[in-house]
Amino acid sequence: MTSRLHLRVDGPPTAPVLLLGGSLGTTGAMWEPQVAALAEGFRVIRYDHLGHGRSATPAGPYTVDLLGREVLRTLDHLGVPWVHYAGLSLGGMVGMWLAVHAPDRVRRLALLCTSARLGPPEPWRQRAATVRAAGLPAIADAVVARWFTPTFAAAHPELVAGYRAMLTATSPAGYAACCEAIAALDLRPDLGRIGVPTLVVAGADDPAIPVGHAREIVDLVPGARLVVLDAAAHLANVERPGPVGRLLREHFEQAGG
Numbered sequence: 385m386t387s388r389l390h391l392r393v394d395g396p397p398t399a400p401v402l403l404l405g406g407s408l409g410t411t412g413a414m415w416e417p418q419v420a421a422l423a424e425g426f427r428v429i430r431y432d433h434l435g436h437g438r439s440a441t442p443a444g445p446y447t448v449d450l451l452g453r454e455v456l457r458t459l460d461h462l463g464v465p466w467v468h469y470a471g472l473s474l475g476g477m478v479g480m481w482l483a484v485h486a487p488d489r490v491r492r493l494a495l496l497c498t499s500a501r502l503g504p505p506e507p508w509r510q511r512a513a514t515v516r517a518a519g520l521p522a523i524a525d526a527v528v529a530r531w532f533t534p535t536f537a538a539a540h541p542e543l544v545a546g547y548r549a550m551l552t553a554t555s556p557a558g559y560a561a562c563c564e565a566i567a568a569l570d571l572r573p574d575l576g577r578i579g580v581p582t583l584v585v586a587g588a589d590d591p592a593i594p595v596g597h598a599r600e601i602v603d604l605v606p607g608a609r610l611v612v613l614d615a616a617a618h619l620a621n622v623e624r625p626g627p628v629g630r631l632l633r634e635h636f637e638q639a640g641g
């Protein structure tokens with residue numbers, strides 16, 4: 385069996401595995417600001433979602449259930465029995481799904497800039513239709529405007545251009561299928577079953593997934609802790625690399641290996 389998910393692997397081979405899942409329209413490269421620090425203590429494995437980056441793009445429809453099962457297949461393929469998991473946005477949705485449906489495979493969870501239900505579904509179906517008809521460039525300006533605060537974007541135009549290029553390089557079919565997976569998602573009834581220590585991080589200035597979504601997750605996941613980062617929009621790990629790196633290290637290092 386081979387993995388259909390493209391992986392980037394850093395850190396000591398015998399260290400505990402920290403699996404990182406990214407946002408819609410990105411690849412594992414979006415975690416670059418944190419990888420060096422995290423790889424000091426963890427075997428950091430970054431994956432591209434199905435339909436993204438260098439992962440396979442099987443025919444749809446996609447659901448978050450399908451994306452999560454593909455992650456489990458990949459862990460089986462690698463012979464990894466359990467992981468710590470951090471996910472941003474779509475990556476966080478997959479993380480919640482894993483912690484609910486494969487509780488023995490996730491030891492600790494970090495959920496960044498994410499939502500248990502990012503409704504209503506119609507705008508997601510409309511975005512999928514636009515991307516299928518006109519490609520990623522048709523939505524790229526609007527999406528990237530939600531990824532970074534205007535202040536950060538003005539100060540870092542080359543970095544922002546790099547992330548925009550990551551988005552427009554995404555398979556239109558894969559991106560659209562993931563939009564439809566988000567449209568259909570509602571994990572709220574399941575979150576009470578999450579039994580692992582959970583850190584929830586939100587960007588105070590995230591127009592894509594406002595802080596209320598993080599508060600809802602914290603209300604529903606037993607014992608979850610909320611941190612709201614100021615001066616951060618949707619890709620908070622890019623805009624606030626140091627604080628996000630420290631939060632993740634502190635959270636996962638508490639596991640004691």
Ligand SMILES: O=C(O)CC1=CCC(=O)O1
Binds near residue numbers: 406472474475530
């Ligand atoms: O693309 C957006 O608008 C923001 C987003 C929602 C889910 C995700 O992964 O990114």
